[in-house]
Amino acid sequence: MNQPIYAIGDIHGHLDLLDDMLARIKADGGADAHIVFLGDYVDRGPESRGVIERLRRGVEAGRNWICLKGNHDRMFEWFMEDTPRHDPHLLVEYSWLHEKLGGVQTLESYGVTVSKQERLSALHERAKTAVPENHVAFLKSLRLFHEQNGLLFVHAGIKPGVPLGEQSENDLVWIRQGFIDDATPHPWLVVHGHTALKKATHFGNRIDLDGGAAFGRPLCAAVFENGQVWQLTPEGRAAMSPNK
DSSP states (O other): OOOOEEEEOOOTTOHHHHHHHHHHHHHHHOTTOEEEEOSOOSSSSSOHHHHHHHHHHHHHTTOSEEEBOOHHHHHHHHHTSSSOOOOTTSOTTOOTTSTTTOHHHHHHHTTOOOOTTSOHHHHHHHHHHHSOHHHHHHHHHOBSEEEETTEEEESSOOOTTSOGGGOOHHHHHHOOTTTTTOOSOOSSEEEEOSSOOSSOEEOSSEEEOOOOGGGTSOOOEEEEETTEEEEEETTEEEEOOOOO
16 A cells, blocks of 8 residues: 655645645644645745745655745746846736735745835845745755656646656646646646646546635645545545546
């Protein structure tokens, strides 16, 4: 029998929801539970710093955790480079600091207020001072995918028909079109977040665990054990079956 694998969807700065889910997983699978975090730890919610610190400390302590990289984590990472890097997937008029993306809330969690009157260079310098180096190192260390027991864990999805080793980073953290509308079987059951739904959903060839915590909905997690899958609810495991 395989050890159960737990996967947690997009957290988006909600430390309270993360702590509640970690407690739920501990109650179900013990303190050494194997957890895959699907990315998007920052932005929109109020405690991105706290989420990063919780995950960073867990990894540093040697917990059986795998942290994947989401597009929002990459935008934060790129902003913290010596020269902020713009993500080419964003619309021309957007940046990580656009009100719809949540970078402002992430910087505020580090005590950095954002003013439209301030030059980007000055804001960047304040951010470089405020964000701990070990948080930036954590962002850089995030993995793009994890494959185990016939499951592929990834933030956004994959380009169907492309071998795993040839998938592009941009697709792994950003893809929607061409993936979420494709119902053909993949070599794995793909477990992802990124595309916010009203609830965790099993589509047969993929499971979307972004239940919209960024928008005030619950954080979602699933348990995979011996070829079966359950959503981990406050009442315990609830079997997940493909949508008909």
